[in-house]
Structures are given as structure tokens and as C-alpha cells.
Amino acid sequence: MRLTCPLCGERDRREFYYYGSEDYLNRPAPDAAPQAWDDYLHNRDNPAGVTRDLWYHDMGCSSWLVVTRNTVTHDILAVEAVADRKGGAA
Amino acid sequence: MRYSGLKVITEGLFGNKGWKPAWRDPAPKAEYDAIIIGGGGHGLSTAYYLAKNHGLTNIAVLEKGYLGSGNIGRNTTIVRANYFLQGNSEFYSHSMKLWEGLEIDLNYNVMHSQRGLINLFHSDGQRDAFVRRGNSMINQGDDAILLDREGVREMLPYLDFEQTRFPIYGGLYHPRGGTARHDAVAWGYARAADKRGVDLIQNCEVTGVDIENGRVTGVQTTRGAIKARKVGIVVAGRSSQVAAMAGMRLPIESHILQAFVTEGLKPVIDHVVSFGMGHFYISQSDKGGLVFGGDLDFYASYASRGNLPMVEHVMEAGMTLMPMIGRAKVLRSWGGIMDMSPDGSPIIDKTHVDGLFIDCGWNYGGFKAVPASGWCMAHLMATGESHPVAARFKLNRFATGHILDEEGTGSQHNLH
Numbered sequence: 001m002r003l004t005c006p007l008c009g010e011r012d013r014r015e016f017y018y019y020g021s022e023d024y025l026n027r028p029a030p031d032a033a034p035q036a037w038d039d040y041l042h043n044r045d046n047p048a049g050v051t052r053d054l055w056y057h058d059m060g061c062s063s064w065l066v067v068t069r070n071t072v073t074h075d076i077l078a079v080e081a082v083a084d085r086k087g088g089a090a
Numbered sequence: 091m092r093y094s095g096l097k098v099i100t101e102g103l104f105g106n107k108g109w110k111p112a113w114r115d116p117a118p119k120a121e122y123d124a125i126i127i128g129g130g131g132h133g134l135s136t137a138y139y140l141a142k143n144h145g146l147t148n149i150a151v152l153e154k155g156y157l158g159s160g161n162i163g164r165n166t167t168i169v170r171a172n173y174f175l176q177g178n179s180e181f182y183s184h185s186m187k188l189w190e191g192l193e194i195d196l197n198y199n200v201m202h203s204q205r206g207l208i209n210l211f212h213s214d215g216q217r218d219a220f221v222r223r224g225n226s227m228i229n230q231g232d233d234a235i236l237l238d239r240e241g242v243r244e245m246l247p248y249l250d251f252e253q254t255r256f257p258i259y260g261g262l263y264h265p266r267g268g269t270a271r272h273d274a275v276a277w278g279y280a281r282a283a284d285k286r287g288v289d290l291i292q293n294c295e296v297t298g299v300d301i302e303n304g305r306v307t308g309v310q311t312t313r314g315a316i317k318a319r320k321v322g323i324v325v326a327g328r329s330s331q332v333a334a335m336a337g338m339r340l341p342i343e344s345h346i347l348q349a350f351v352t353e354g355l356k357p358v359i360d361h362v363v364s365f366g367m368g369h370f371y372i373s374q375s376d377k378g379g380l381v382f383g384g385d386l387d388f389y390a391s392y393a394s395r396g397n398l399p400m401v402e403h404v405m406e407a408g409m410t411l412m413p414m415i416g417r418a419k420v421l422r423s424w425g426g427i428m429d430m431s432p433d434g435s436p437i438i439d440k441t442h443v444d445g446l447f448i449d450c451g452w453n454y455g456g457f458k459a460v461p462a463s464g465w466c467m468a469h470l471m472a473t474g475e476s477h478p479v480a481a482r483f484k485l486n487r488f489a490t491g492h493i494l495d496e497e498g499t500g501s502q503h504n505l506h
Contacts, residue, residue, distance in 0.1 A: 001389075001397045014399045018389040020343070020503045038489040042341035042432050044503070046330035048392040071344070071392045 001074050006081050007061045015059040021045070022052040022066055025082065048072055054082070093197055112277060113157075113284035118291050121317035122150045124471060125309060126324055127296050127332055129153025131162035131272075132449055132456065133324035134279035135464025136471070137288045138196075143465070144472035147287035150318075152311060154295035158276030161326050161456060164426045166349050166383050168362055168373065169458045170207050170267035171232045174223045177482035177494045178435060179230040184479045185462030186232065186266060192461060198278030200270050201376060207267030207362040208237070208246065210411075212256040216367075220262040227264070235263040246363060248414050256367045256410070267362060269373050275460055299336040299446065306336075306445040322447045322471050327392065327427025329450035336443055340450065341432055341488050343503045346387045346425045347454045348396040350404065352418040354378030359412075368407030372415075380418055382408060386428065386454065388504065396425040428454050434506035435494035438466050439476070439485040447471050448485065453506060 001013040021044050028036040045051075049072055055065045066085065068078040091097075091110055101108050124140060126133045129151045140146045153159070171186035173179040193200055211217045217236075224234035238260045243251060251258045284290055291313070298310035299321065308317035323332050327344045355378050364371040372382035384404035387396045401423060409416055431437060431451035436459065438449045449467040452459060466480035476483070487493055488501060499505045 012399075013397060018504060021390070034489060039339070041502070042488040043339040044330065044341070044343050045334075045339065046343050046390065048328070048331060048344070051390060053390060071390055074391065074393050074397070 001076070003055065003065070003067060003076055004079050005057050005060055005063065005065065006079060006084070007063055008057065011057075011060060015057060016065075017056040017058040019054040019056060022054060024054055025066070050077065093199075112281040113290055116289045116291065118150060118152075118294060118311070118313050118316050119289065121308070122289070123148040123318065124320040124322070125149065125316060125318040126151045126322045127309065128160075128324040128326070129157045129280070129290060129292065130160045130324070130326060131158070131276055131279070131460035132326070132452070132463045132467070133322075134158075134276055134283055134290075135460050136322055136324055136449065136467040137464075138279045138283040138286070139465045139468035140472060141283060141286035141288055143468055146472060150289040150291055150316065151283070152294045152296055152309070152316070153290070153292050154312075156292050157280050157290060158273055161426045162276045162460070163273050164349070164424055165272055165457045166371070166373070166381050167269045167272045167375070167457060168207070168267070168371070169202065169270050170264055170362075171230075171458075172207070172209070172223065172227055172234065172262070172264045172267065173496060174226045175494055175496050178496055179226060180479045181462055181466070181483075182458065183230045183232050184465070185459055188461035188465060189270065189458075190266075192278070196278040196282040198274065198281060200274040200278050202268065202270040203376070204266050204268040205361050205373075207264045207364065208242065208261040209264070209364045209366060210242065210249075210261045211259050212367050213259060217259055224262050233265050235265065237261045237263050245361065248358070248412055250411060250413055253410055256365075269362060269375075271376070272457060279460075279464070296332060296335070299332075301336060301443055301446075304444055306443050320445045320447070320471050322449060322467060324449045324467065326429050326450065326452060326456065329429050329448070333441075333448060336441065336446055338441060340448075341485075342429050342451055343390050344392055345389070345428045345430045346391040346393060346396045347383065347428050348387065348400055348404070348423055348425045349381065349383035350420050350423045351375070352380040352415070352420050355380065355418060358414075363411075365407060365411045368410055370404060370407035370411060372408065372412075379421065380415060386430075387425075391425075392427055394425050394427060396423075428452075430503065430506060432488055432503050432506075433493040433495040433501040434497055436463070436483050437485050438463065438470060438480045438483040440470070440474070441485065
């Protein structure tokens with residue numbers, strides 16, 4: 001598996017740290033209901049197919065990345081920097 | 091048909107013409123008292139104990155492929171009861187006791203071999219942690235023996251004791267730990283459940299869960315609708331998909347775990363050896379193959395195969411620990427889909443839907459749990475109450491903070 005970092009180009013999977021579902025970008029408000037925090041921290045769609053998750057380019061540019069990929073085929077469909085997303089850095 | 095030594099001899103004398111299929115192949119009925127979704131180890135044992143312990147025999151196991159085609163047929167077969175936390179330790183202790191009587195109970199040879207498991211340690215701090223774990227195991231009524239370096243050398247003379255990165259200080263020896271023939275566990279439970287009247291329905295994929303007024307009424311399948319007042323979801327790596335049919339979003343992320351087996355060799359590794367610092371463990375199957383594995387690939391996946399970085403890592407760890415295996419040829423490697431929970435512990439609980447139960451979150455340790463998981467899931471489905479040894483495996487424990495974090499690494503999806 002190779003990921004194409006928007007800054008560094010195509011790199012081996014070993015350079016990256018997998019953090020988890022894209023859900024981590026949608027942090028609830030501090031006063032949100034406990035259920036919202038439980039969903040944010042623990043509960044997952046966990047799709048068999050296309051998913052979007054967060055990776056960190058640990059041994060590269062230190063960017064946080066949103067990777068769109070297929071969990072059944074391991075195909076990487078898109079990689080974008082979290083900082084480039086609407087709303088800026090998480 | 092009861093299996094026995096006499097039966098084997100008699101059949102051998104008369105051309106082996108008297109053997110019959112080990113279970114029936116029934117068509118699904120329109121309605122059952124209870125349905126188990128998933129014909130793997132946990133689903134089959136749940137059905138067996140529902141019939142045996144609770145007298146429920148009008149039940150069906152629905153399997154989308156063939157029986158035992160998932161993780162029960164794809165694991166590294168280790169059986170152990172060496173847990174530390176209350177909540178886990180009594181459960182795995184119960185499972186070990188069931189393993190010890192399993193072959194007689196099922197009238198099936200599951201080749202359970204209590205060859206002993208040794209967890210190696212490599213520093214004073216790690217030794218102290220293993221002393222605490224060993225004491226916890228003894229307090230639970232199980233067995234643990236602390237071995238010093240010479241004690242380990244006597245049992246495992248082939249290890250590289252002089253390695254500089256992880257010098258071997260000793261090991262925690264769990265004599266009742268060992269292995270079992272994984273497929274035979276599925277087949278044994280299937281045959282024993284079938285004998286008690288359970289319908290094992292293969293090639294029957296569940297496509298929907300019927301719910302009326304907050305109560306489960308049955309399931310939709312590729313072989314038609316089937317009614318039932320009680321439904322148990324026991325589908326391991328596919329838990330999120332089946333639970334979604336009932337409107338649930340689980341605290342589960344499915345990950346890939348790879349394992350490897352070499353060509354058959356003469357007996358060389360007599361125990362199960364675990365090298366935690368290198369993320370490597372190994373045993374030798376009765377056929378002679380060295381069966382070994384390591385850590386997760388560490389990204390969500392349903393691919394049933396992993397990537398090369400973890401292959402390389404596992405091989406390196408094996409060579410670091412026991413250089414003698416370097417000449418063995420690897421025959422196969424494969425990946426299983428692990429239903430990982432945030433804290434690394436399982437879930438056996440009711441759901442928000444009346445009559446709908448779930449058994450999942452077995453992480454990378456489901457095989458040894460097969461007997462007790464079925465026992466406790468059957469208890470829950472029959473009585474509506476959690477079994478005492480599985481009372482802490484709650485679905486909502488992440489929300490309430492009652493987590494069971496055996497490794498002490500935190501309650502987060504990428505940490506176990």
C-alpha cells in the first residue's frame with residue numbers, strides 16, 4: 001500500500017501513522033450531549049468499501065491527511081491535507 | 091452416530107462405508123424461537139449451549155458461506171487463560187474449564203493440546219508486570235509459573251538468549267495454555283448442535299433485520315424471510331454491517347491481522363512461545379507446520395489479506411527470537427478481519443432493540459473464547475440477563491467509562 005502525500009508525493013505506507021476514522025475531525029462542542037462524545041470517540045460506520053480516515057505523515061512532512069480508500073481492495077482513491085480542507089486545520 | 095475408537099476400527103475393517111454426514115443440511119423454516127446470525131465458532135457454540143443448557147432446540151444458525159469459513163478456520167489456534175483484569179480473567183478462566191471438557195462434551199476430537207504457553211520478558215520492569223499478571227491468574231484459580239532465564243533455557247534452548255536489543259530475562263509459564271485444531275472446534279460444535287435439533291443453514295446471508303415497535307420479529311435473508319422473537323448477531327469482523335441493519339453504529343473498527351505457516355517440520359517447538367516485545371508468537375501444529383503471527387497491520391480493512399511491511403516485521407521478529415527457523419519455508423500467509431473494540435475487550439450484551447443481542451469485539455483473541463462466549467451469549471439470549479463471568483462486556487461501557495483495558499494503552503480505536 002502506497003499513499004500519495006500532497007506535499008511529498010507517493011510514499012510507502014510505513015512512513016504514515018494511521019489514526020482512525022474521519023469522524024475525529026468532527027469534534028463536538030464542549031457542551032454537547034454525552035452521546036455526541038461517545039459517537040465521536042467510539043462509534044464508527046466501519047464501512048466495508050470506501051472509507052475516509054486520518055493518517056499522519058510521521059516520517060515525511062508531518063501533515064495530517066484525509067485518505068479516501070477502499071477497505072476491501074486496499075485501493076487508495078484520494079489523499080488530501082486536512083489543512084487544505086474548508087475550515088482549515090483541525 | 092457416536093464417534094469412538096471402536097467405531098473407527100470397525101469402519102476400517104468394513105471399508106469405511108458406514109460414515110454419515112456430520113450434520114443435516116435443512117431448508118430454513120418459516121419461524122424459529124431463536125436465530126443466530128453467523129455460523130462461526132462463537133455462533134455455533136451459542137447455538138449448542140442454547141440447546142444444551144437452556145433446552146431451546148427450535149433454533150437456527152444462519153451462515154452466509156459455509157460453516158466455519160471465517161475466523162474460526164483462519165486463526166493461530168491458541169488457547170489460554172492469562173488475563174489480568176477482573177471482568178476478563180473470570181471469563182477466560184471459565185472458557186479454559188470448558189475447553190478442558192470439550193472433547194468429551196461434544197464427542198469430537200478437537201485436538202486440544204495443553205502444551206504450555208510461555209510469555210517472554212526482557213527487563214526488570216517487564217518481569218514485575220508479569221509477576222503481577224501471574225498473581226492475578228493464580229488468584230483467579232488458574233496456573234502461572236515464573237521462569238528465570240535458566241528456566242526458560244531449559245524449556246526453550248533454541249532461543250537467542252544473547253540478543254542485545256531484547257535479552258531474555260525469563261518468562262511467565264502458563265502450563266494449561268496450548269492449542270486446539272481450529273476447524274475441528276467449528277465442526278464439533280456444529281455436529282453437537284445439529285444432534286440436538288439445531289438447524290444449521292448455510293449459504294444464507296442475512297440482508298435485513300425486521301423490527302416492529304422496538305422489538306425484533308425476524309430477519310430477511312437470501313433464502314427468504316425467517317421469523318424469530320430472539321436474534322443474536324455473532325458475526326465477528328462483519329458486526330458493523332449486520333448491526334447497521336438494526337440501526338446501530340457499533341464501537342467497532344475492523345482491522346487486518348496476518349498469520350503465517352511454514353512447510354511441515356519434525357517436532358521442534360513444543361510450546362506456544364510469545365515474544366511480546368517483538369510482536370511475535372509461534373507454535374507448531376500437529377501436522378508440523380510452524381504457525382506464527384504478529385501484530386495488526388493497523389489500518390481499518392476488510393481485505394482478508396495484509397501488506398508487506400507487517401510480513402517483513404514478523405519475519406524479522408521471528409529471526410531475532412529464534413534464528414533456527416530461518417531455513418523453514420513459509421507456505422502460506424493470510425489475513426483475518428478482526429472486530430476491534432476501543433479497549434480491546436469484547437461485547438456480549440442486549441441492544442436497544444428488544445430480543446436482539448450482540449456478541450462481538452473479539453479483537454485478535456476470539457478463538458480461545460469460543461466456548462465461554464457461546465455459553466454466555468446463550469445465557470443472555472435465554473434468560474435476558476448477562477452471565478456473571480461476562481457481566482462487564484457491556485455495549486455501553488465506553489459511554490459510561492467502565493472500560494476493560496487489559497493492555498493499559500487507552501480506550502481508542504488505533505491502540506489495541
